[in-house]
Amino acid sequence: xxxxxxxxxDNTKKMxxxxxxxxxxxxxxxxxxxxxxxAMGAEVTMFFTFYGLGLLKKExxxxxxxxxxxxxxxxxxxxxxxxxxxxxxxPGVTNMASGMMKGMIKKKGVASIPELRxxxxxxDIRIVACQMTIDLFEYDTKDMIDGIELGGAxxxxxxxxxxxxxxxx
Amino acid sequence: xADVTLDAKGxxxxxxxxKAKKALKDVPAGGTLEILSTDPGxxxxxxxxxxxxxxxxxxxxxxGGAYRFLIKKN
Numbered sequence: 001x002x003x004x005x006x007x008x009x010d011n012t013k014k015m016x017x018x019x020x021x022x023x024x025x026x027x028x029x030x031x032x033x034x035x036x037x038x039a040m041g042a043e044v045t046m047f048f049t050f051y052g053l054g055l056l057k058k059e060x061x062x063x064x065x066x067x068x069x070x071x072x073x074x075x076x077x078x079x080x081x082x083x084x085x086x087x088x089x090x091p092g093v094t095n096m097a098s099g100m101m102k103g104m105i106k107k108k109g110v111a112s113i114p115e116l117r118x119x120x121x122x123x124d125i126r127i128v129a130c131q132m133t134i135d136l137f138e139y140d141t142k143d144m145i146d147g148i149e150l151g152g153a154x155x156x157x158x159x160x161x162x163x164x165x166x167x168x169x
Numbered sequence: 170x171a172d173v174t175l176d177a178k179g180x181x182x183x184x185x186x187x188k189a190k191k192a193l194k195d196v197p198a199g200g201t202l203e204i205l206s207t208d209p210g211x212x213x214x215x216x217x218x219x220x221x222x223x224x225x226x227x228x229x230x231x232x233g234g235a236y237r238f239l240i241k242k243n
Contacts (some may be wrong), residue, residue, distance in 0.1 A: 032182070032183050035183060035187055036183045036186055036187065039183075039186055039187050039189075039190035039218070040186075040190075040218060040221045040222055041221065041222055108181055109179045109180045109181040109184070109207075109208075110181045110182075110184075111180075111181070111183070111184050119187055
């Protein structure tokens with residue numbers, strides 16, 4: 001491991017994360033926990049499937065939608081604003097909400113997803129893309145970042161059986 | 170004087186931890202890393218980080234609106 005200065009041993013903690021969501025908000029938990037676990041000395045496997053696969057594209061343009069997102073509220077004018085679904089469905093609202101969130105992310109010193117993904121690669125996190133979902137959605141691995149591995153359920157399970165922590169996000 | 174100082178002010182979770190991990194590479198064994206942070210969450214996080222990784226958290230303090238941590242690399 002690039003970040004690891006001690007030798008991997010039987011005591012090395014292992015973690016796997018199944019990444020199923022590809023929106024701007026839900027991209028955070030897997031990358032934050034994956035990179036932090038690696039920084040704390042763990043060997044990490046991230047398995048990207050279904051909508052999580054989009055997070056492996058070279059070009060990322062992530063969005064967050066207020067539609068059907070009942071708990072989402074944005075700080076505004078000293079309070080918090082929720083958006084009714086009737087407004088959330090209007091053209092442009094997803095882009096507006098995504099722009100707002102990206103602005104907040106920058107202002108608050110929160111890492112961007114491309115930045116966290118870069119750190120994940122640097123930390124030698126094992127990145128596995130689900131072959132079945134790639135076929136299903138007709139993705140081309142040429143559009144995805146380098147250094148990813150292709151695998152299926154058994155590939156994931158082998159890592160999961162051997163891990164201390166398995167997360168599904 | 171710490172061997173290496175990391176200015177992580179203005180950065181939010183998990184960046185102070187990730188940058189500290191990287192900065193530790195430049196610290197000789199037994200040496201110290203000083204971290205400056207404005208993230209209130211980093212107080213609990215550096216404690217957990219050190220407990221898990223075996224590095225020693227020598228000092229935690231607040232100075233001029235920023236938190237200051239001193240870690241001994243083990």
